[in-house]
Amino acid sequence: MFTNNKRQEERTGKYGTPRLQYLQDLVTQFQSDSTNEESKERLAANLANFAYDPYNYAFLRQLNVLELFLDCITEPNEKIVEFGIGGICNSCADPENAAVVARCDGIPLVVQCLSSPVRNTVNYAIVALYFLCNESNKGEILKPEVVDVIQRYAAAGEVSVSFSNLAQAFLDKHVSVDK
Structure with missing residues (x-):
């Protein structure tokens, strides 16, 4: 549920x-x-949840x-990568x-x-690119190799319906013969 100032005050209380x-x-x-990977995973997940x-x-x-989420994407720990891209995905609906x-x-x-190799990471990446792609950076995003990968996900409905649907939504919005 989305928050507003009044709801936040009610939830936080006088001493929160x-x-x-x-x-x-x-x-x-x-x-x-x-150095504590489990703690970093928990904290990254928590921050990503606030990003929605x-x-x-x-x-x-x-x-x-x-920027912290972007740093998470560069980590060797796949869980931290997943939560980092999840945070990017959750927050990128906002143009700022x-x-x-x-x-x-x-x-x-x-x-x-x-x-x-992590399904959630791929799903989050597709959605993040959906929101990131605009006139100023579409050349960077709509490179042939990126479009090819997304087209393959769109065609993989029998393997993963979520990949297919998200990828098709991306293609429908950003890639067409008319654009």
Whole structure:
């Protein structure tokens, strides 16, 4: 459920931690737990869950969480990669967040996730690219090799309906003979 200021006040209570501070605490823990993989996975998942709610978008930008998600994509741990691209996916419906990801050279990182062995990572990457693709960066996203991969996912309905549906939605919006 999406949050607003009134709902946030009700949930936090008089002595609760304000959302910005709570998110800052998660970021600080993530950065300080650099050797504990299980803790990093839990914290990345938690941050990615906050990224779906528009109420948190400004906080995520203020705390550089989008950049943290991009860093997660470069980790060797597939779970952290999954949660990083999940956070990107969840937040990129907002054009300001998508612009941050593009400015931080995140598009190649998102494209790399299309070849992940983890299904969720691939799904998140397709959706993130759906939202990231616009006039200013479509040349970077709609490269023949990227379109080819997405077309193969679209044709793989018998293997994975979710890949197929998401990929087809991407193709329908961004790739056509008329464009």
